[in-house]
Amino acid sequence: MPQPPDVTQAFRAWQEQSRLLERVQIGFIVGPPKTGTSWVTSTLHAHPNAVARGEGHLPTRLIPALGQAMQAYHNAQAGGPRQKDKPPAAWLTPDPSDTLLLARQACDRVFVRYLATLKPGAKERIMALLDKTPDNARHMDLLATIYPWGRFICVTRDVRDTAVSSWFHRKLLGETIPYATIDEFALAFAHDVWAPMMWLARRSARALGPHRYLEVAYEDYKARPAEQVERLLGFLGLPAEPDYVGACVSDADFRRQGGREPGIERASFFRKGAVGDWHNHLSERAAEQTLRHAHEILAQPFEPGSTENALPSQTCAV
Numbered sequence: 001m002p003q004p005p006d007v008t009q010a011f012r013a014w015q016e017q018s019r020l021l022e023r024v025q026i027g028f029i030v031g032p033p034k035t036g037t038s039w040v041t042s043t044l045h046a047h048p049n050a051v052a053r054g055e056g057h058l059p060t061r062l063i064p065a066l067g068q069a070m071q072a073y074h075n076a077q078a079g080g081p082r083q084k085d086k087p088p089a090a091w092l093t094p095d096p097s098d099t100l101l102l103a104r105q106a107c108d109r110v111f112v113r114y115l116a117t118l119k120p121g122a123k124e125r126i127m128a129l130l131d132k133t134p135d136n137a138r139h140m141d142l143l144a145t146i147y148p149w150g151r152f153i154c155v156t157r158d159v160r161d162t163a164v165s166s167w168f169h170r171k172l173l174g175e176t177i178p179y180a181t182i183d184e185f186a187l188a189f190a191h192d193v194w195a196p197m198m199w200l201a202r203r204s205a206r207a208l209g210p211h212r213y214l215e216v217a218y219e220d221y222k223a224r225p226a227e228q229v230e231r232l233l234g235f236l237g238l239p240a241e242p243d244y245v246g247a248c249v250s251d252a253d254f255r256r257q258g259g260r261e262p263g264i265e266r267a268s269f270f271r272k273g274a275v276g277d278w279h280n281h282l283s284e285r286a287a288e289q290t291l292r293h294a295h296e297i298l299a300q301p302f303e304p305g306s307t308e309n310a311l312p313s314q315t316c317a318v
Contacts, residue, residue: 018108025236026111026147027130029054030137030201031155032194034165036218039252040155041132043229046251049125049238053114054132059139062110063103070099104146128236137197140204144212151236152208154201157218159294160278160287163189167281183286186278190290195297203302219275225249 029040029052037054045052056062077093111131115123130153136143140152163186170177179185205213214235221228229248233240278287 014109017112018105021108021111021129022149024126025128026150027052027128027153027236028136028140028143028150029130029132029134029153029155030140030197031134032137032157032159032162032197033134034162034169035134035155035157036216036221037132037134037155039218039221040153040216040232041130043248043252044128044130044232044236044238046248047128047233047238047244048122049127050130050236051114051118051126051128052130052132053117055134056107056110056131057133057135058107058110058131059136059142062106063142066103066106067099070094070102100146107146128238130236135197137201140201140208144204144208151212152201152204152214153232153235154198154205154213154215155218156198156215158275158278159190159194160186160282160290161218161275162194163290164278164281166193182281183283186282186286186290187293190294191297195294198294199298199300202298206302222275225252 027044029037029044031037041052041054044050074093111129114129114131115126118126137154144150144152164182166189167177167182167185177185179188201213201215205215214231216228216232226245226249229245230240233244233248238244282290
């Protein structure tokens with residue numbers, strides 16, 4: 001029969017692991033789906049001083065569940081018999097800071113598991129730890145509060161190419177697409193997914209500043225991979241000697257990831273790896289409207305001090 005763990009020692013080790021994370025550069029790779037977030041993840045994970053994993057979905061799955069549990073406990077504590085005008089004793093109910101700090105501890109546990117995937121002896125040399133969850137572009141303010149030293153890499157790509165890639169990816173997964181044609185899908189994708197995510201990321205970037213927010217374009221990587229890798233490594237404070245840059249470029253190369261030359265299409269996660277593929281799939285009218293829809297949303301002013309999505313309600317979920 002297995003022996004119960006030594007709770008005291010386990011808890012102290014648990015706390016120490018969280019403290020160790022404060023010595024590491026925490027990072028988040030975000031951006032609309034199919035923009036190249038997987039490329040950035042592979043690029044950085046190839047560096048000997050970094051670990052990049054995904055997808056944690058911390059703000060959308062883990063943190064809300066913790067918040068609901070804490071709220072249920074608060075409600076139960078506040079619901080006992082008492083005089084009408086007498087609130088529950090402060091020491092019986094958690095406050096918002098308790099929930100926030102609990103969320104930090106839970107997120108730390110996910111990151112510790114990322115480190116646990118490394119080979120023995122590799123953890124000691126890690127300088128940067130990153131999570132890739134594209135939809136975190138919508139929740140950067142929350143993540144920046146939980147990790148005040150955290151940095152954000154937002155990957156972007158021509159909205160027309162992104163829409164085409166997303167269309168074929170969803171078909172590969174067998175997902176139901178409520179649009180009859182790729183032209184219809186591209187318009188809805190630009191309006192409901194790509195543009196809102198980029199708008200929210202750039203709004204958060206105003207407060208973060210250039211030392212905590214970096215935007216990387218897929219097209220720039222395809223044209224000048226070594227230059228873009230150097231930008232990424234410099235942003236995270238990672239060594240950027242030529243050998244390191246070369247290893248990162250090589251590991252994330254489409255030929256290695258997709259097993260073929262860029263531009264050769266195949267039904268796989270790495271479908272084509274080409275710039276400008278939208279010319280082959282979108283009508284001229286749909287391409288123009290897709291670009292216009294995206295630019296109209298990106299041009300909307302940010303609301304100072306707002307933590308809510310100030311965009312119009314979306315009705316065409318993609």
